[in-house]
Amino acid sequence: MFRSLRETSPDIVQVTVNGQPVRVPSGQTVWSALALSGQPVTRKAALSGEDRSAYCAMGVCFECMVEINGEPNQQACLHKVAPDMVITSQNITETTKATNAGL
Numbered sequence: 090m091f092r093s094l095r096e097t098s099p100d101i102v103q104v105t106v107n108g109q110p111v112r113v114p115s116g117q118t119v120w121s122a123l124a125l126s127g128q129p130v131t132r133k134a135a136l137s138g139e140d141r142s143a144y145c146a147m148g149v150c151f152e153c154m155v156e157i158n159g160e161p162n163q164q165a166c167l168h169k170v171a172p173d174m175v176i177t178s179q180n181i182t183e184t185t186k187a188t189n190a191g192l
């Protein structure tokens with residue numbers, strides 16, 4: 090379904106996407122790892138709960154927010170994969186955001 094338009098590196102990085110081990114060419118983005126794993130959903134919309142995924146792929150729209158190594162709200166389209174990286178789709182609600190902000 091998805092393929093890279095660039096020549097991919099022969100070096101492979103192993104990451105975990107939502108608990109599933111995924112092998113990704115080095116230098117690819119976290120969003121590429123999600124797409125290659127067959128799990129392109131990055132997060133649920135806070136109010137409607139609808140699936141969201143990368144839209145602009147250049148750091149502008151913030152639709153691609155995921156958790157990377159336990160750190161929430163990371164833009165999947167801007168981060169490159171690293172060995173043993175743990176990537177998790179987010180399900181942040183309005184209540185979750187208030188709790189994280191200490192409100």
Ligand code: FES
Binds near residue numbers: 142143145150152
């Ligand atoms: S896809 Fe738009 S910021 Fe990542």
